[in-house]
Amino acid sequence: MTVYEVGPRDGLQAEPGVVPTAVKAELCRRLAAAGVRRLEVTSFVAPRWVPALADAEALMGQLRGRLDAETVCLVPNRRGLQRAVAAGATEVAVLTSATDTFARANLNTDRDGALRAAVELTGLVLDAGLRVRGYVSMAFADPWEGPVDPAAVAGIGAALHGAGCRTVSLGDTIGAATPGHVTAVVAALGAAGVPTGALALHGHDTYGQALANVYAALLAGVTEFDASVGGLGRCPYAPGATGNLATEDLVWMLHGLGIATGLDLDQLVRTSAWLAARTGRAGIASRAATALLAADASATETEGAAT
């Protein structure tokens, strides 16, 4: 089972405030030390689009050759790909949208235009000798258009898979999906010829559904899940709401199910606590991390009282 860590990119991109590059680099090193083997580090978009990730080159420079994990970078276009390759990315992620509205708001094109660009970009990444991951954003619902037709998602996923994306990650960008919907979308992808083993689920926990959706996807045969350490990330469409599924909550479930992940839960929790202290974030969005840290604090107090 693969846990694909998106905290440094999707998480920090949505957090308020800019985290210093050295802290980001240390975060990536701590995640790799905790067993993360697939790590989305940053995004090579134009700095004016995402100021929080404007240090992409500098961050990659601090990590290059020193990270025992796939170093994945999101790229929006040919120029971003050139930068990612030059910076030493070992894998590249490309982005599509299942809805026209999200594509227009975020990708400056429509749904079909975004897919054509991603397919072309995928060819260029493969030419560069790197692996490609294809995201389908708003694969379940979007804030403007409501629920998304699984057949439309399947068409995009099949095109990405056909173009050579090793993984197609189904993004529940607004966290509104429920388990039956996940089952239906995974089945639609299968019917369109995309093997379930090539799928990942990218959940946000905006409505508290992310882990139930993971369980539905697991039962349908999906073997890769995106998550963000400490639940880093927010929801731009609902200020104050929760962001990405927390890695610790996901790992608690997978280990409870007897599924090996290669991840050290205690180290992940300590990493979340370390980062929260450095970024001044009040609390940690991961419920498992919060409970484990509270139990630790309580045990320490008891030890203190006993001595």
Next chain:
Amino acid sequence: MTVYEVGPRDGLQAEPGVVPTAVKAELCRRLAAAGVRRLEVTSFVAPRWVPALADAEALMGQLRGRLDAETVCLVPNRRGLQRAVAAGATEVAVLTSATDTFARANLNTDRDGALRAAVELTGLVLDAGLRVRGYVSMAFADPWEGPVDPAAVAGIGAALHGAGCRTVSLGDTIGAATPGHVTAVVAALGAAGVPTGALALHGHDTYGQALANVYAALLAGVTEFDASVGGLGRCPYAPGATGNLATEDLVWMLHGLGIATGLDLDQLVRTSAWLAARTGRAGIASRAATALLAADASATETEGAAT
């Protein structure tokens, strides 16, 4: 599908601070207006045990004959039952423990002693002409003994069912269970002769697992789920951690699955916001409620800007 609301009892019992009786009564009325038909209102324990619920008689007095819902009261013993009957309870809940340690810490007896007392009490409730709900606390794991043997839980559940409990509610008191464990415990109850239709799952979201566990139980045929409006409640074993599964998150999932609950999600969310304002709680533990309130606030701002 039945959503069994435990906010006024299990939720408020674990919250810091005492909520005025009139606010509790209004909470119960608002929940009934939102469609709640099974409502655990309070507990007739000795007031010194649970000061937050010391107003049980007064609260029941304000609700008597005015609540369009089953009015369930938890009772620990014969004296509590007498008080509940006198106060107009329409259903009574009794408590057992799947572990000796929890029974000794909370029920002043061991596991078998707690079961004997609950079975005897069940007979007395039936004699009084009321329905009985039997809780099995720590049905998955406890903080001292770790994972609990499903066969032991099944034995307790079968005894409660045999004694006449209409529902046996499996309590994941510390929120540590994962979906495969839930499936195993439900199967063990079935093997012990308890129909799945007589089971409820009582989840706490301490480790973020509650809704995934509900989904596993749904797939296994369970049709009743305990939840607390706004995620009211805390975890006494991990200060700062999350409490009961939030009713709104559960309802979002059930409605998303196309399962009717009779509940009005918007009214539940408004009830959570209303209560948070009256109790001074910072934030609402329900992720769905938080997201829906944020979206409302954002829509209101946009309307304001447009006019």
